[in-house]
Each structure stands twice: as C-alpha cells, then as structure tokens.
Amino acid sequence: xYLHRSNSHSSFLHSMDPKINHAYKLVLNDRxxxxxFSTTDESYRLYSTGNSGxxxxxxxxxxxxxxYGCLREKWQGKPRQILIAYIPSSLPGATRAQALDRARELCxxxxxxxxxxxxxxxxxxxxxxxxxxxxxxxxxxCGQILRSMSEQSESHKPLPQPPLIRRTMxxxxxxxxxxxxxxxxxxxxxxxxxxxxxAQSSSISAAQSRDKNxxxxxxxxxxxxxxxxxxxxxxxxGEEMAEQEARRQHRLKQEKVASxxxxxxxxxxxxxxxxxxxxxxxxKRRERxxxxxxxxxxxxxxxxxxxKADRERWIEKSEEAERWRLxxxxxAEAIAQGKEQDRKSRVEARQTKVRDILxxxxxQGKDFLHSCWISVQKSDxxxxxxxxxxxxxxxxxxxxxxxxxTQPLETVFHQKLRGVKxxxxxxxxxxxxxxxxxxxxxxxxxxxxxxxxxxxxxxxxTPLDNLRLRGWRRISW
Numbered sequence: 001x002y003l004h005r006s007n008s009h010s011s012f013l014h015s016m017d018p019k020i021n022h023a024y025k026l027v028l029n030d031r032x033x034x035x036x037f038s039t040t041d042e043s044y045r046l047y048s049t050g051n052s053g054x055x056x057x058x059x060x061x062x063x064x065x066x067x068y069g070c071l072r073e074k075w076q077g078k079p080r081q082i083l084i085a086y087i088p089s090s091l092p093g094a095t096r097a098q099a100l101d102r103a104r105e106l107c108x109x110x111x112x113x114x115x116x117x118x119x120x121x122x123x124x125x126x127x128x129x130x131x132x133x134x135x136x137x138x139x140x141x142c143g144q145i146l147r148s149m150s151e152q153s154e155s156h157k158p159l160p161q162p163p164l165i166r167r168t169m170x171x172x173x174x175x176x177x178x179x180x181x182x183x184x185x186x187x188x189x190x191x192x193x194x195x196x197x198x199a200q201s202s203s204i205s206a207a208q209s210r211d212k213n214x215x216x217x218x219x220x221x222x223x224x225x226x227x228x229x230x231x232x233x234x235x236x237x238g239e240e241m242a243e244q245e246a247r248r249q250h251r252l253k254q255e256k257v258a259s260x261x262x263x264x265x266x267x268x269x270x271x272x273x274x275x276x277x278x279x280x281x282x283x284k285r286r287e288r289x290x291x292x293x294x295x296x297x298x299x300x301x302x303x304x305x306x307x308k309a310d311r312e313r314w315i316e317k318s319e320e321a322e323r324w325r326l327x328x329x330x331x332a333e334a335i336a337q338g339k340e341q342d343r344k345s346r347v348e349a350r351q352t353k354v355r356d357i358l359x360x361x362x363x364q365g366k367d368f369l370h371s372c373w374i375s376v377q378k379s380d381x382x383x384x385x386x387x388x389x390x391x392x393x394x395x396x397x398x399x400x401x402x403x404x405x406t407q408p409l410e411t412v413f414h415q416k417l418r419g420v421k422x423x424x425x426x427x428x429x430x431x432x433x434x435x436x437x438x439x440x441x442x443x444x445x446x447x448x449x450x451x452x453x454x455x456x457x458x459x460x461x462t463p464l465d466n467l468r469l470r471g472w473r474r475i476s477w
Contacts, residue, residue, distance in 0.1 A: 422438075
C-alpha cells in the first residue's frame with residue numbers, strides 16, 4: 001500500500017534541508033544505517049544519524065516530538081529501506097493529522113523504500129516490529145503489528161482449519177482438464193486509475209465465483225473421495241446429468257454476462273472521464289493559444305506604432321536638417337553676393353582714383369604718380385623697415401628718406417606683378433595692422449606693407465593693382 005500525494009508536497013520540498021537528501025543517498029549507498037529529521041516552523045532539519053540499527057535510533061527519539069526518518073535493514077540477503085514516522089499519541093489531533101500528511105509527503109520524497117512504519121510510542125520501534133514489517137511488506141502501523149504479534153504469542157493452539165466442502169462432481173467435470181487461469185481477463189486490471197472501486201470488487205467476486213465452481217482441490221483429497229464421487233455419479237441418470245450440466249452452464253453464462261456488463265459500464269465511464277479530461281485540456285490549450293495570439297497581436301501593434309513614430313521623427317528631423325541646409329546656402333550666397341558687390345565697388349573706386357591721380361599728375365607735369373612714407377616687411381625678415389616710396393611710370397623705388405633721393409635702396413620695374421592683396425585675401429596676420437596690404441611677385445615671396453594714412457594706401461595700392469599687368473622688375477643695389 002502506498003500513501004497518496006499531499007497538496008503541500010511542493011512546500012515540503014522547498015523547506016527540506018539539503019543534508020537530509022544527502023543522508024538519504026548515504027543510506028541507499030550502504031554508507032549510513034539510519035537518519036532522523038524533525039520539523040520546526042514548517043521547516044525540516046536533520047536531527048541525528050547512526051550506523052547501529054533501530055535500537056540506536058530509538059534512543060535518539062524523545063517522547064513528545066514528531067520525527068521522520070529512514071532505516072536500512074537486510075532482509076533475506078537484500079538491503080531494504082524502511083521509512084519511519086514517529087507521531088506521539090499525546091499530541092493534539094490536528095497536529096497528528098498534519099504530521100500524518102507530512103508522512104505521506106515523505107513516501108513521495110523518498111521513492112526508493114520497501115516499507116513504512118508509523119509509531120506512536122518508542123517501544124513500538126523494535127527489531128521484532130521491523131521484522132514483521134519486512135515479512136508482510138507495505139505500510140503498517142507498529143501498534144497494530146505489536147498487538148497482533150502479542151495475540152499470536154499468547155495463543156498456543158493453532159487456528160482451526162476450515163472444513164473441506166465436498167460436492168458431487170458431474171461426469172463432464174471429472175473428465176475435463178482444470179481451467180487455466182485467465183491472465184488476459186480485462187476484469188483483473190485494478191491498477192487502472194480510472195477503474196471504479198465497485199468494478200474491481202465485482203470483478204473479484206465474479207472471479208471468485210468462477211473459481212468456486214471449478215474443480216481445484218488437493219490431489220490427495222481427490223484420491224480419498226474418488227470412490228464416493230463415482231458412486232454418486234453412477235446413481236444419476238443421463239437426463240439428470242444433462243440437466244445439472246445445463247444449469248451450471250447457464251449460471252456461468254449469467255455470471256459472465258453480468259461481469260461483462262459491469263466491465264462495459266466501467267469502460268464507458270472511464271472513456272467519458274477521459275473524453276472530459278481531453279476536452280478540458282483542449283479548451284485550456286485553445287484559451288492559451290488565444291491569449292498568446294492576442295499578446296502577439298498587441299506586440300505587433302506596439303512594434304508597428306513605435307516604427308511609425310520613429311519614421312515620423314526621422315522625417316521631421318530630415319526636413320528640419322534640409323531647411324537648415326537651405327538657409328545656410330542662402331546665407332552663403334548672400335554673403336558671397338555681398339563680397340562680390342564690395343569687390344566691384346572697390347574696383348570702381350580704385351579705377352576712379354587712378355584716373356584722378358593720372359589726371360592730377362599730368363596737370364602738374366610730374367614725372368611720378370605718387371610718393372609717401374611706407375613700412376615694408378620682407379619674407380626673410382621679421383622687422384618692419386620704414387622707407388620713402390616713389391611710384392612713377394617706370395617703376396617703384398624705395399629710398400631711405402625723402403631728403404636723400406640720389407640712390408634708391410630698392411627698385412622694381414619690368415617684372416610681372418602677380419597681384420596686390422588685402423588682409424582678408426590670405427594674409428590674416430595683417431588684420432590688426434591698419435592701412436596694410438601685400439604685394440605678390442611671380443617666383444618670389446610677397447612683401448607686406450602699410451602706410452601712414454588711408455589716402456596714401458589708396459594712392460599706392462590702386463595704381464599698383466591697375467598697372468600689375470604691364471610688367472615690373474625689381475632690382476636691389
């Protein structure tokens with residue numbers, strides 16, 4: 001007999017001390033003889049272990065505590081594991097009921113066992129009770145075993161044997177071979193969980209009724225009663241024997257029909273229960289699939305909404321970036337147009353200034369265009385040199401001063417002038433120098449210059465910028 005699983009089996013497993021499972025493995029591997037564990041506040045803790053048998057285990061048990069354990073004992077040369085539940089009778093009924101439920105959980109936790117002992121007193125834990133448990137097999141209470149053992153020990157007389165019931169055999173029964181056991185009979189399948197209890201009892205009753213009508217007897221009894229049976233058989237006529245045989249066959253047929261009807265009804269109930277179970281499982285599966293489909297649909301909707309929102313944000317950012325780029329292009333175009341307009345204005349102003357200078361020079365009869373003080377910095381020097389500049393039709397001359405103009409320090413003529421540049425045309429270092437500009441030569445480094453006034457700058461810069469295509473040559477003495 002096996003105990004049924006308790007509803008709190010999961011809590012039993014979760015609160016089990018790992019040392020208990022380790023001790024159970026040691027018992028199975030023949031490395032430990034027994035172990036005990038106790039309960040405290042819904043938890044299970046290893047209490048004691050030993051290797052000396054049930055007497056040593058009993059010494060560790062106290063009177064008013066609940067204990068569970070496992071004991072290894074050899075029976076007929078083979079190791080046997082016996083589960084033990086000590087539940088004192090002095091405890092309240094509710095506590096004992098709860099302890100018994102935990103004992104059932106113990107049978108489910110420790111599946112490899114060959115017996116179960118439920119004891120209420122310490123004297124019920126003895127080797128004599130253990131031997132009786134192993135002899136009977138299954139699960140019993142030690143109190144019942146000890147009481148039955150004491151009753152057997154007090155009774156010295158053997159139990160009376162039941163009287164042998166003799167009956168007259170027909171001629172066909174005496175000549176027929178013994179009926180073989182019906183191993184394939186579906187009525188002898190009480191292990192089916194869906195087979196009802198009354199169907200089991202009915203099938204057993206039917207089997208017993210068939211066995212009673214079969215001639216199964218001790219051969220010695222058969223030999224002793226052979227003459228008596230033959231005498232009664234000879235006294236029956238053929239009609240009586242046929243009638244007796246017909247009644248027996250009719251009775252057997254009715255019993256078989258009744259048994260088959262009970263089996264058919266039980267099978268129909270089992271199939272109905274199975275169909276109901278399958279229907280419930282199918283309904284739960286459909287509900288689960290529907291929930292999963294709805295969850296997947298919601299997830300797809302959320303993903304699509306997020307993708308749409310991300311795309312809208314990307315489009316908005318792209319449009320904003322395009323608008324900013326167009327604004328920058330317009331600004332750049334406006335700046336370029338402004339610079340171009342400024343350049344054209346400067347060119348026109350310079351041309352006008354050049355015409356004025358030429359007209360003034362011709363009117364006064366001068367042989368030069370313009371003269372002024374100017375500071376010059378060459379590319380090979382970091383210092384500024386103050387020189388007196390004279391710009392005429394033949395070239396540009398630099399003197400030490402305006403009073404000493406007999407010999408020029410530098411002369412530029414018949415040389416191609418590459419250009420005259422402002423500070424914002426590649427000479428950033430001249431930005432902080434007022435009235436400054438640069439003269440670029442072909443094949444040589446540029447000169448950097450600045451005048452003392454804006455008028456001198458214009459009068460020098462403008463003729464150089466207009467005459468740069470005529471060709472100048474620079475000669476140093």
